[in-house]
Amino acid sequence: MADETTLWISGHLAEKIRQHGGETYPHECCGALLGRDSSAIAGVDPEKDVLTPPREILALFPLVNRRDDSPRNRFSVSVEDVRAAEKAASEQGIEVVGWYHSHPDHPARPSTYDRDHAWPWYSYIIVSVQNGAPQDMTSWRLNDDRQEFSPEGIEIRHRAAV
Amino acid sequence: MPVKVVIPSPLRPYAGKRESAEFQAKTVGEALGHLTTEFAELRKHLFTEDGKLRSFVNVYVNDEDIRYLAKENTPTKDGDTISIVPSIAGGCF
16 A cells, blocks of 8 residues: 555635535535645655645535435536536646545545545545534545555645645 | 547556557547556556446547447547546445
8 A cells, every 4th residue: 555645735625625514414515626736746756845745725616416316425526517627727727636525424434335436546535524513524545456545644734835 | 640538637647647648549449448458557447347437437539428429339530539537426325
């Protein structure tokens, strides 16, 4: 298994994700994570450059859960929404680096269903919402062999890296 | 000009960080076959163990979804662009 990855996000954006989960409860919320991955920055060696975040979330793109047939335990982002998120990211000079969703009355751990539908490389943030109140928030990356997720550290930063 | 396959961000680490690749191909299936032959690690993220495209993998030929054409038998010609576009799904249990 690779070393644990780390995700930087501002407290403001982290709170926005939690709020979205609370607002849509008892249904799952979802949205795109827009930001920057250090592997895309020329000249940066993520193992040596401690000032450049390995991955940083700089904006959110909240979405409507398209699974209106089963929104309490399923979320879906359509191709059109994926393209809209990518366009929004591109306009800001950043990219879609992952997705967030909530788990109403379930822990902030990926389910088998999450794993079966996941893409590699993306960060998957999950916020647990218990009785309408946002609780734990975690982040995950799908392993190369697709058998499980590896946890990703979330580092709350007060301002974006320059 | 051969057929161009646009590779989405989450798969680029498995394709030498390339944004696209070009192949001579008469069908979508042939192009994806060349893609996963050249970049073998892509295969399990695009296809199930029984060789079917995963449900959250969307494939377009020049902006037309192959589900509404001939699926992987959709013919391609030089200059066509095949786009692999994710849809995203999950759920708490």
